[in-house]
Amino acid sequence: MHMRTLILSFPEWNHDVVTGHNNKFDAIVSELDHITAHFEVDNHNSFLFPVRGPARYFGGEDALVQHVYTVITSLFPDLVCGIGVGDSRFVARLASAQSCHSRAPVVVASRDTHDLLRVLPVQVLFEYTDIAADVVAVFQHLGLHTLGHVVDVGETPLIDRFGIVGQHVFALATGQDTELFIPSIGHKPVVKVSDLDNMAHHGLSDAMNDSSIVVAMTQTSIDEFVQEVSFQGLQCLRLRISCETDHGEHNERIWCDTRGFDGKSITERLVWQLRHWLGDANNEEHPTSYISAVVFESLECRSIASDAVTLWDVRSDNTERVVRALARAVVADEHAQITVPVHKGGRDVSTFGAINMSQVDLHNDDDRRSVQENEWNGSVPTPRPITLCHPEVPVVLRDALSRAVVVTGRHDLSSDPTHVCFADGMSWNVVAWAGPWPVEERWWDPQRWRRHARLQVVASSGESTAAWLLSVESRQWKIIASYQ
């Protein structure tokens, strides 16, 4: 099925642009409201709508595209945006991406779609759709380097080999739309109506045109909606939020989030929607009465768990659930560090480093399985300290005569340590110690050459006992790790 679609994308927009009090988002929403009766907001930074209706009104597809381009560039001349039109969302998205580079609208005519898609490399499936990288890698291994090669294989063999994904790929590669603006198939939609009429009758009607009040009042319904979707083992990807006033005025938006909606993200979308509708009292669409109902309707869902749980006590692999949870965590705090441990080797206390989750495929753990670390001359013996000190804590190691303990050239201690003294004046009694274990690193490189020694210490202060790993370098002792 073909549905000519226009995609207006803003590649430089991030979550902050939309959540902050930035008028650009509202202004564009307002302009699109005048162009089409129905549009979707996809992942904060793309707007989609079917061109058929508006094109008739504006006198053809080219005129519509030119109008949208003129409106956006006159509003924000410096804003990087892409306008693409194609037979499907996929083609329109490709056109929009091209438009961002060329700084001019790109319209892919129906007659050219087939030829354009045939020559595109299969990587575009990964870059512009939700087809997984491993599926694309399989295509490449099979020698299918372009979408034309994939189409030539035929739909039935693709379905035989890849199942539903194969069918999806074939549809994309032949320019068919796999998502409808108003889906009527798939999961039964979850509809949750937040009836604000009752609250209005309790003297709150004046406040019901304040977006924050409306959002607060609908919070329970949002939670129930999320719970209901989740109860079915699903995650909502496309959501319609409709608001209605007591006078029958109506405001409706379709929101998309490929990571899936949770309570917070739905609340966010409602805030954005109401901010535009209720924000400007001079707006001709500004409601004349209080909002009496807010309706949340799931238009598209997917299963939360990627794999079905097998019977009895065999656990399913819930890696996909983890990936989605981490994606939501990053949305909540975009500066959060999500890392996975990887073996890096070296002479440090820990031979494991951390790399960002975005650089690894959690589904493939072959590279991340634990490596047995052999002991070497100078390595920290097992058991190893559980906690590393960041930053390292400078201390002074003293003997019974209060002299500073140092490591001699023969890698011995100058005297037996009896106290670990901290900068704040606290002193711990040394109960037992072992070492020092000298470590010489990169002796072949005068710039990066490093020599230090490590010492294991068990110390007590009052009733507390602690075990630390100390390091000495240039006669300065530091606690580098703790056996907590």
Added chain:
Amino acid sequence: METRSTSVQSVLAQMPGTVSTAQQLLQRTTALHGRPVVPSLQPLFPRGGLEPGVIYDCCGQAAVSFACAAIAASTQDNAWACFFNLSSLNMQAVADIGVALHRVVSAQCSEKATSSQQAHVLASLVEGFDFVVAQSPRCTPSAARAIAARAQRHGSTVLLLGQHTFRTDAVITANVSEWVFTDRLVSRNVRVVFNDRQHRRASAQVVLPNAQGSISSCAA
């Protein structure tokens, strides 16, 4: 296929308590027996293991090592664990304890993150991970209640270290009873005490870490 699955679910939903899907049955049996833990820790837990959807408060000098030891067997059984705000962990030692590092993710909130953001991050993590080990999560008591409810709904086990505002289901205290030191640090004897809201109490004496860095029962 999906339509058929949905219709089966809707039929099952009309018969609560009589018919269960394999997934529901698995959740129930897991709740009955607890998640797998190493044999030396089994006597501690009323159901022989950490329970899904339960919040544990781990305290004492050996709390971090204990939390790692408690999740070790499950991660080897393909459960996913997340260390939240525990960036100082020595993963080498965690691996020695027995945690399967390829099933571990570390999440560290930015220093500027508000308590609300921390709560949202933690809430997201409990939705996806089987275990979340969190160090001093900053969130309001109401957010903590919401996270606990979410953990219960998704069957995630949360182990808390340090200060927090959660109302926990059980407190596990792991205190050092003895450091064993010969020519170097050899092992540490730890006394672990379990207390839950139903006033069930259990204790165990374990060697954590032992000479190999893992956990074992204390020789009588």
